[in-house]
Amino acid sequence: MILDLHNHSIKSDDGRAKVENYCQWIRRREVPIDGFVLTEHRQFDADSDYRALEDSFGILILKGSEVETDYGHVLVFGVNEDLLHAFDFTRLDLPLATVVRESERCGAIAVPCHPGRTRVGMCAHVEERGPVEGVGIIEVLNGGSRGTEDHDAQALAGKHGYAGIGGSDAHIVSHIGRCATRFPRRIKSEEDLVAALREGKYEAVSWT
Amino acid sequence: MAGPSFDDLEVGDELPEFKPDVSMERIRLFVGPSGMAAGRFTDHEAARKEGLPGAIVPGILSAGILAGLIHRWAPGSRIRQIDTVFRAPVLVDSHPLCRSVVTDKDESDRTVEVDLTITNEQGETRVMGTARVEL
Numbered sequence: 267m268i269l270d271l272h273n274h275s276i277k278s279d280d281g282r283a284k285v286e287n288y289c290q291w292i293r294r295r296e297v298p299i300d301g302f303v304l305t306e307h308r309q310f311d312a313d314s315d316y317r318a319l320e321d322s323f324g325i326l327i328l329k330g331s332e333v334e335t336d337y338g339h340v341l342v343f344g345v346n347e348d349l350l351h352a353f354d355f356t357r358l359d360l361p362l363a364t365v366v367r368e369s370e371r372c373g374a375i376a377v378p379c380h381p382g383r384t385r386v387g388m389c390a391h392v393e394e395r396g397p398v399e400g401v402g403i404i405e406v407l408n409g410g411s412r413g414t415e416d417h418d419a420q421a422l423a424g425k426h427g428y429a430g431i432g433g434s435d436a437h438i439v440s441h442i443g444r445c446a447t448r449f450p451r452r453i454k455s456e457e458d459l460v461a462a463l464r465e466g467k468y469e470a471v472s473w474t
Numbered sequence: 475m476a477g478p479s480f481d482d483l484e485v486g487d488e489l490p491e492f493k494p495d496v497s498m499e500r501i502r503l504f505v506g507p508s509g510m511a512a513g514r515f516t517d518h519e520a521a522r523k524e525g526l527p528g529a530i531v532p533g534i535l536s537a538g539i540l541a542g543l544i545h546r547w548a549p550g551s552r553i554r555q556i557d558t559v560f561r562a563p564v565l566v567d568s569h570p571l572c573r574s575v576v577t578d579k580d581e582s583d584r585t586v587e588v589d590l591t592i593t594n595e596q597g598e599t600r601v602m603g604t605a606r607v608e609l
Binding site: 280287295413438 | 484485486557559561562575577578587589591596597598599602603604
């Protein structure tokens with residue numbers, strides 16, 4: 267099963283894509299993914315209900331978040347009520363250690379994204395201040411990467427033994443499905459996704 | 475000049491690509507009359523002193539270039555809304571590529587929504603956006 271783990275809709279301040287249009291695009295262009303995760307910036311969109319779109323298009327739509335930490339941006343999968351009360355998703359300076367620890371405690375999982383990107387990725391921060399305990403997965407393929415960003419992320423993963431996921435980081439419709447993550451198992455929910463990520467059996471894939 | 479027919483368009487249809495001229499000569503022609511003749515737009519060395527990789531194309535011009543792509547494709551169309559997000563600078567004297575693709579159709583008002591991108595020579599997205607176009 268292939269899931270694109272990093273996408274933004276119009277719920278994000280810089281997102282320009284409607285979720286229905288993502289679905290329409292995936293089917294029309296035969297994008298080879300089975301579903302995608304909406305990781306809106308600094309928030310968790312608990313209100314939107316995409317079940318009708320899932321049924322209509324036969325595409326799995328899950329929800330996560332992209333929060334901002336002192337080590338750069340971090341995807342959080344498996345967000346639940348406990349985690350929403352554990353830290354303030356709107357903050358720009360969350361300690362990564364807190365996000366990782368609280369995610370683990372609440373049954374979620376935190377994954378630093380686009381690590382090779384200047385300022386908002388963790389590579390430079392790790393070089394300067396060392397790794398953060400508890401990080402086990404990072405995004406090694408990001409659809410918006412420039413230059414050596416993905417290469418740097420993969421080098422960081424290799425050095426510290428991190429597993430790697432892929433995500434498009436789409437903000438417009440036509441950018442979905444540029445990168446994704448292939449799982450050997452079927453995933454039907456956010457809880458399944460967290461379990462699959464913990465198992466460690468997956469690979470980042472790219473079509474760019 | 476005949477433009478595309480709304481009825482014939484489908485989600486996924488690509489507009490003709492466009493390679494804009496962003497040479498220093500052309501940029502100076504734009505920034506002078508528009509009152510934007512700052513060194514960051516007109517002088518590579520001055521731009522580098524500001525921490526930029528070189529002189530950059532003004533964002534408002536990038537948006538205009540993308541609007542031009544739409545009107546080359548559909549000369550009689552009306553752009554109801556255009557919205558751009560600047561991810562990284564477009565460099566003066568580079569060779570960017572502008573692309574657009576239909577992502578939605580609204581039968582009720584006969585408009586289409588298109589994605590818009592400007593990429594550099596490496597295919598990296600520098601500017602992206604959307605527009606709603608009445609045909």
